Amino acid sequence: MSHPRPDPVTGFSCGLDATLRLISGKWKPxxxxxxxxxxxxxxxxxxxxxxVSDKVLIQQxxxxxxDGxxxxxxYREVPPRVDYALTPLGRSLAGALTPLCEWGSANLDAVAALFAERAKWRERAG
Structure with a gap:
């Protein structure tokens, strides 16, 4: 199987590559x-x-x-009032993340067991 070459204009190898770069990091999703x-x-x-720390949340x-x-x-009030909302692009991205959330919820026990096993493996290897 051949691997796709990055698009010469965007540099992305596929749509998933573009999405993952946009939401990279532990906290953005x-x-x-x-x-x-x-x-x-x-x-x-x-x-x-x-x-998440204040510094990292502010940065993210x-x-x-x-990134839009x-x-x-x-709201330029005293005391200060600021809120954050998704743009239309952000709402469409949230819609794409929803099935991942549903998958995680449906498989929570299996994922927890995998991480517990991974922790044991690291203890033995370390």
């Missing part, structure tokens, strides 16, 4: 997922995306905004 239904303020996102939000996936709305 979760941010997109938690914004899928409605805008969220920063604090709501921070609580939803458990384990800025990258998603720069998320829009940041500043």
């Amino acid at each position: 979760l941010i997109i997922y938690f914004l899928r239904d409605e805008p969220n303020r920063y604090g709501e996102l921070k609580r939803a995306v458990r384990g 939000l800025k990258e998603l905004e720069a 996936i998320v829009v940041r709305r500043d």
Whole structure:
């Protein structure tokens, strides 16, 4: 089987390559997922995306905004009020991520067992 060559214009080998580069990192898919239904303020996102540091969450939000996936709305109020929402492109991406979420939910026990086995393997190898 031959492997596809990267597109000379975009540099992507396929659509999946383009998507994965856009959502690369541990947190971007979760941010997109938690914004899928409605805008969220920063604090709501921070609580939803458990384990992410403030620095990384801010960085990821800025990258998603720069990529046209998320829009940041500043209401110019005192105290400050800012929220984040998906753009139309971001909403279409969230729709594409939904089946992955459903698969993960349906296979949660199997995935948890795989990660437990992986941890044991690493302990034996380490």
